[in-house]
Amino acid sequence: MGQKKLFVDFLYHEIERPIVAQIYGKEPEYFYTAAQVACELGFDGVDINMGCPAKNVASSGSGAALIKTPDLAREIVLMTKKGVTDFLEKGFNPDSAKLKRKVEETKNKLSELGVNFGDKNKQIPVSIKTRIGYDSDITEEWIGNLLKVSPDAITLHGRTLKQLYGGSANWGSIARAVELIKRNNLETGQETIVLGNGDISSRNEALTRITESKADGALVGRAVFGNPMFFKGENLNNKIEAFKIALEHSYLQEKVKGKDSFVQMRKHLAWYVKGFAGAASLRASLVRTSSAEEVKQILTEELNNSEGIDNSILTE
Numbered sequence: 001m002g003q004k005k006l007f008v009d010f011l012y013h014e015i016e017r018p019i020v021a022q023i024y025g026k027e028p029e030y031f032y033t034a035a036q037v038a039c040e041l042g043f044d045g046v047d048i049n050m051g052c053p054a055k056n057v058a059s060s061g062s063g064a065a066l067i068k069t070p071d072l073a074r075e076i077v078l079m080t081k082k083g084v085t086d087f088l089e090k091g092f093n094p095d096s097a098k099l100k101r102k103v104e105e106t107k108n109k110l111s112e113l114g115v116n117f118g119d120k121n122k123q124i125p126v127s128i129k130t131r132i133g134y135d136s137d138i139t140e141e142w143i144g145n146l147l148k149v150s151p152d153a154i155t156l157h158g159r160t161l162k163q164l165y166g167g168s169a170n171w172g173s174i175a176r177a178v179e180l181i182k183r184n185n186l187e188t189g190q191e192t193i194v195l196g197n198g199d200i201s202s203r204n205e206a207l208t209r210i211t212e213s214k215a216d217g218a219l220v221g222r223a224v225f226g227n228p229m230f231f232k233g234e235n236l237n238n239k240i241e242a243f244k245i246a247l248e249h250s251y252l253q254e255k256v257k258g259k260d261s262f263v264q265m266r267k268h269l270a271w272y273v274k275g276f277a278g279a280a281s282l283r284a285s286l287v288r289t290s291s292a293e294e295v296k297q298i299l300t301e302e303l304n305n306s307e308g309i310d311n312s313i314l315t316e
């Protein structure tokens with residue numbers, strides 16, 4: 001729903017494929033519709049968020065709070081899958097004219113961005129991202145519950161909801177989940193993929209975690225914030241490199257999502273300048289910006305003051 005004309009969070013670029021739309025909520029029928037929207041917009045998969053601990057999500061029973069309502073969690077998976085299979089059979093025909101219009105507007109914008117909507121006859125996978133429990137580790141019970149509805153993939157963050165992001169991720173629990181899922185695959189012929197998540201700080205560490213846990217892969221969150229070179233096994237080495245990427249990211253944000261959504265960029269700007277001398281005041285200015293031009297001005301001035309670098313180094 002919402003007031004915006006477009007689904008701004010569902011805008012993407014071809015270069016991001018395979019790209020998965022993630023949904024959070026607690027109403028099975030909304031998941032049905034959202035899955036159909038994801039299909040219509042050309043996504044390569046739909047992921048259900050059963051891992052978010054944030055108050056605005058979990059306090060209403062969505063995200064990681066679904067661990068407490070296992071029957072509802074399964075129903076949500078089934079309705080998401082039904083959304084995908086019905087889309088294949090009947091296409092996208094929502095009752096709501098408003099929703100139809102919003103999807104059309106979003107598709108127009110995606111076309112403008114060069115997205116080609118892919119093969120409409122391909123059934124996209126439905127996956128789940130979750131945690132090991134609500135307030136205690138119930139990996140086996142919870143994963144066992146999810147396997148009953150055969151998700152195509154499960155990503156497990158090795159913490160409970162209660163832990164938020166504190167302590168360390170329990171990769172032992174992830175390894176136990178991998179074992180359970182692989183055994184279930186053998187017994188049932190299902191092909192559920194399992195991915196581990198939590199506290200990975202480098203590409204090499206990801207590879208070690210994958211080998212040790214026997215997972216099919218790993219997801220990385222915080223280590224990528226402000227460091228898009230992560231997946232190449234590289235880092236942004238100095239202030240100038242970081243500023244150039246931060247500015248490029250800002251212009252892309254504006255181009256793809258428009259000035260109205262520039263607030264989404266603010267957290268990224270704070271991450272890009274983390275750790276530099278004088279970062280606190282720089283961060284304070286950057287988190288108030290509303291356009292890439294403003295970011296350019298602030299970063300140029302900072303390079304001028306701190307490094308004596310002239311105005312031309314940062315360009316669009």
Ligand SMILES: Cc1cc2nc3c(=O)[nH]c(=O)nc-3n(C[C@H](O)[C@H](O)[C@H](O)COP(=O)(O)O)c2cc1C
Pocket residue numbers: 022049051052129157197198199200219220221222223
């Ligand atoms: C600011 C922030 C936003 C996040 N947003 C999402 C989200 O929208 N969906 C999701 O599945 N996980 C989200 N996560 C969780 C991460 O995907 C990941 O599970 C968690 O940070 C642990 O992995 P890490 O140690 O590699 O960061 C978010 C985490 C943070 C810190």
